[in-house]
Amino acid sequence: MDWKNWLIAAVIIVAFFVLRRIGQISAKAAREHLKNGAVVIDVRSPGEFAGGHLPQALNMPVDQVETLVPRRVKDRSQVLLLHCQSGMRSGAAKKKLQALGYRNAFNLGSYGRAARIVADRQ
Numbered sequence: 838m839d840w841k842n843w844l845i846a847a848v849i850i851v852a853f854f855v856l857r858r859i860g861q862i863s864a865k866a867a868r869e870h871l872k873n874g875a876v877v878i879d880v881r882s883p884g885e886f887a888g889g890h891l892p893q894a895l896n897m898p899v900d901q902v903e904t905l906v907p908r909r910v911k912d913r914s915q916v917l918l919l920h921c922q923s924g925m926r927s928g929a930a931k932k933k934l935q936a937l938g939y940r941n942a943f944n945l946g947s948y949g950r951a952a953r954i955v956a957d958r959q
Contacts, residue, residue: 860928862943867918867954870943875916877945877955878906880930885922891948891955899926903933916941920951 879886879894886896897905917939919927924946934942945951
């Protein structure tokens, strides 16, 4: 493999990680919201949730957020921090909730990122 192929591969890898972070709330902003009572929602499946989850997280699978969130969170201005395994499903859930009028729904990203942010909020 010549240097051009290595360069192209490197650009693709960097672009993947940059694009993965687009649309996610900053760690600093997430910590502030947590201090002020944000609700953490894990949009993974019940099986994934049972396999390990953040202690304060509510499990509302992405395919059910449009019905479960309005039942549990009446205040559409409540800050909602959504996460999943990779950040993809939580991004989709964010869009669904914003369409329902939840203007403070944010994509926290992956489970690992969410765990680090929640642990560092003190």
